[in-house]
Amino acid sequence: MKTKTAFHNTGYALGCGSLLAALVYFFASNWGALDRWQKLTPLVMLVIALYGLYVYLASRPHRQFLSRLSLLSVNVTFGVSLAVVGQTYNSHADSYVLFLIWFVATIAFAIAVRWQPFYVLAYVLGHLAYWLAFFPTIGSRDYADGIVILIVSALALLNGIIYVLSSSKRLPSPVIAFLSYTVGMGIVILLSNSLAFEAYYVWFNIVFIGATVFLIRRFIRSVNQLYLLWTGLLVSIFLVMKYVELLFHFEAAEAFFVTGLIFVGLFIWGGARWIQYVRSLAAPEDAGDKVERSGINARDMIIRALTVTVIAVGTLIGTVTLIGFILLVTEFDHPEYVLSGIGLMATLSMTAARKLNSVVRYTLLAIGLCIGVGTALVADQAGLLPIYIAATAIAFYSGKSFAERALWFAGTIVIAGLSLGQQLEDVKLTLTILTVAMPVLAWLHRFIRNPELGRALKMCGYYAFLLIFFALTFAGEHYAYDGLYALTLIACIALAHRADESAAYRFTLVLSGLFVAWKYYDTAWKLLHKSWSLALIGFVLIAVTYIAERRTIKAERAEKPAAGRSRLRFLGITAVVVAQLLVLSVQIGRSETILASGQTIYLELLPLDPRSLLQGDYVELRYTVSAPPASFTQNEPHIGRKLPVVIARTPSGVYEFKRLYEDGTTLQPGEAVLNGKWNGYRIEYGIESFFVPEGTGIETQRKAKYAEIRLASSGNALIVALHETAP
Structure with a gap:
């Protein structure tokens, strides 16, 4: 029953994930048929509806997983809503503030629910917010090597603190402990590279060695x-x-x-x-x-x-x-013969040395195979390849574990594929032959008396069949291969589930996800089409899972009945959802106020065409008023300092840079104040991006010359439209 429960939970999670991905794709396409209220209202209503679903499911027995999943969907929808608000009002594309707000909400949910997906999502969002704060995708900020080292080192130190908190149980997440340990040590390894960081690598080599020695002693004691x-x-x-x-x-x-x-x-x-x-x-x-x-x-x-x-x-x-x-x-006249001899000697001797330590034996055997097979292919010694195929087959037979046998099975198939490919000189035909041969090898396990060896042959043949067939879908370059492979995956998932082969079931499920994701980006479909298809997949998955769950024999479920809901926890979750709705309302209200009562100005621009991480295609803008005045060279302001800029209307109707605003000064007729920040090279006004429907960025880049802006009395601005000519 536990397996069936896991199967149902997986179906619900995949269906929900497909629907949320469809939502992201839909709004990332920036479909021009919707106005801003038609975009924003459904999102706010969806947040409320998903919260209502959480309240309902949390009170139902045996629905703890689905209630948590609905709450996670609330949080993901909130993140999408933040991105859509920025997209709709064309302000601050890909800003770290978006991820920071989302991170805070996710942390609050994690504390209330204590479900690992919330901790992992918070960890990812926190890192994105940190990274984008220093290296935003809008514009470019060049730092000296020392500053880059400091920024990245601080991130490693932050991960070290998170690891200490989580490993000491103050942060109840073993997954975060593992992630923070890996990321922190990985950053130190990266910074120890002498080829990339010549002035600082020695210190980080010392840090890594010292930390490794300390941690190994700690891990040995525990x-x-x-x-x-x-x-x-x-x-x-x-x-x-x-x-x-x-x-x-x-x-x-x-x-x-x-x-x-x-x-x-x-x-x-x-x-x-x-x-x-x-x-x-x-x-x-x-x-x-x-x-x-x-x-x-x-x-x-x-x-x-x-x-x-x-x-x-x-x-x-x-x-x-x-x-x-x-x-x-060495100075051999024919080194290929020497290499071939070394390859043969190492292969044959390590095949026979079964009492040698398996790691040492298999490493030396692999070295012999690489040298021998490589020399045979390069030096026209194809007659030796059957010897190496036999050696890997013997290593597979004598393996002590499934992992070892899988390694040598892969080696056998690779060498056989290379040999076959050299003779046929046709990649597609070679992959086809191997694809057909793998089920035959898997079927031969029926004639093997050793159960472990037979199971290894069966599972290796199964895995190799799916992987080689996957490669064939790319070599074939025809939708018929994709369709046949998709049907094969569905059949394999059903068979693995029926046979209760959990490893094969998980492997096929993961491979199916990779296949769908890869092929999605390998087609010419637009984001809008992908959104519709993902939504359909999501609904089908949820419906099929629900039907399968209803048909399950009624029995005591492995999952414990949901305990009484804590009133304090429920109030905390409700407060977070209300806060999310307030954040969205404030952002929308502030932007609508500027659009309704702001002063209309026109700025000359220079567009580019990048893509936002969450919000789709947008045109990155550069204004003539962004160029710093000559006085900056003598008294350059600090990076990030707020700079109120006075802009003045020209006879053409376009505004230009006039001067920096000083408190107490009076604006002249035709002048206005536009708030900006100095980034070290130019002034940024927070209106450097304009979102466009997918695929229209190049055309916008070619035509647009001026930006229409709504300017509030406070100096904050929003982009309304781009124009080809001045007003």
């Missing part, structure tokens, strides 16, 4: 396998980056390749020993256990990820270093 393994993964990334840096600094000299061979050996040995050590620990309950109880075996996933990473990274740098050593350090 026996936290999840973070120990993940730290090993981050250290692997760090070491690979150091290897690349050394490659550029040494300019591929002989000393580099000699040192590189030692580095590769230590990396493979250290990775194998680290995995073996962490797996030997008996872990108490930690964040990883909580994730496991939710249905995800986090430790096993990280062990597999780290194992694959060590093998992949060791193979990559080992292959490059060994080939470079043979070609540049």
Whole structure:
């Protein structure tokens, strides 16, 4: 019953997500057939309706998931509404303020509901607000390297604080703890790159090494396998980056390749020993256990990820270093024979060395395969390819886990594909043959007595079939392939669900989402068409899920009945929704006041054509009044300082820069005050963007020469229209 409940929740979540995506697409298209009230009124009503749905579902038994999902939809709709208000009144496209307001509302919901999706959404929105505050998409702000380092370092420090709070249970979200730890350490790794940050990289190398040593000791004391393994993964990334840096600094000299061979050996040995050590620990309950109880075996996933990473990274740098050593350090007359011999020797010896540590064995085997197969393809030694195919097949047979077997199954298919492609010289035909062959391989599991080996062959054939078929839809370049693949995915989802194959079901579901998302952007459809189709998909998913749920045999559900609703929590949620509606009302009212009573002025402009993250296509504007006066070169104001600018009407009806406004001065007839801010290069007035229907930006850029502005007595302005000629 638990599986069926998860299936129903997944259906509802996917349907709701499709409807919300349709909403975003619809308003991002900026459909010209709707006026501003026809855009804004339905959004406000939708926020109220979704809140009402939450109130209803929260009082119903067994509807805790749907009530939370409806509240999450309220919050997402609020974010879309903020974007649409800015789009409708053509003001502050992609502003960090939008994300900051949305972030505050999401944090309030997270505190009230304590549901992980709210925490994750708040984390993402907070990072977007922070980043866009310093690096907005409107205009450009160039910072010195030191300032950029300071901004990014502060973000890493902020993630460190979030990690401390969440890992100490003050912030009840193990997911946020994991994200903040990963992002914080990732930023430090990025800043330690000597090729990009020559003046500061040493300090960040020291910070990363020091933090890693401190945290590893902490994780060992708490026996936290999840973070120990993940730290090993981050250290692997760090070491690979150091290897690349050394490659550029040494300019591929002989000393580099000699040192590189030692580095590769230590990396493979250290990775194998680290995995073996962490797996030997008996872990108490930690964040990883909580994730496991939710249905995800986090430790096993990280062990597999780290194992694959060590093998992949060791193979990559080992292959490059060994080939470079043979070609540049030694002086063989025919290095291709030497490389081929090394490839064969490593492949055959590691295939036979079954008692060797699996990480070391498989890394050396992969290095031998890469060198041997690469040499065979380049040096016309195709006759050796069957040997390498047999070696990977034997490695698959002798594998100790599904992850190892999956790795060698993939290697077998890749080598076979390369061999087949070299002979046929037709990518489409090669992929077709492999696509047809995979179900046959999966079917052969029926004749294998070893159950683990048989299941590995079955699942690897299944996964490979879907992935190769996915690649074929791109090589085929025909809608018939897309349609056939879509039908195949639907059938596979149904079969996996019926057979209770949870791993295959999740894999196919994720692949289906990737396929739909990729093909959406691979077609010529506009956002409006995508909106309609996504809405249809959403309604169908919800309807099918509801029917399936109704037909489920009545029994005690795995989910506990909803507890009595806390009055204080309910009042808090209600207060947040009311605050959201007030924010929207204030924004709309303020803009409508300016449009109704503001002074009409015209400014000359220079348009560009970018795209907003949330709000669709818009024309980015540059005004002649944005150019700083000559006096700024002597007394330049601080960046971000408010600058009231006096603009004056010219005989043509267009306003031009006159002077900076000073308190107490009197405006002359035909003059007005326009509020701006100095950004270091020019004055920005908050009217640097004008939203247009999708696909019309280029035409607007070509024709528009003047902007019609409504100017309030306070100096704030809104764009009304763009014109080809002066008034």
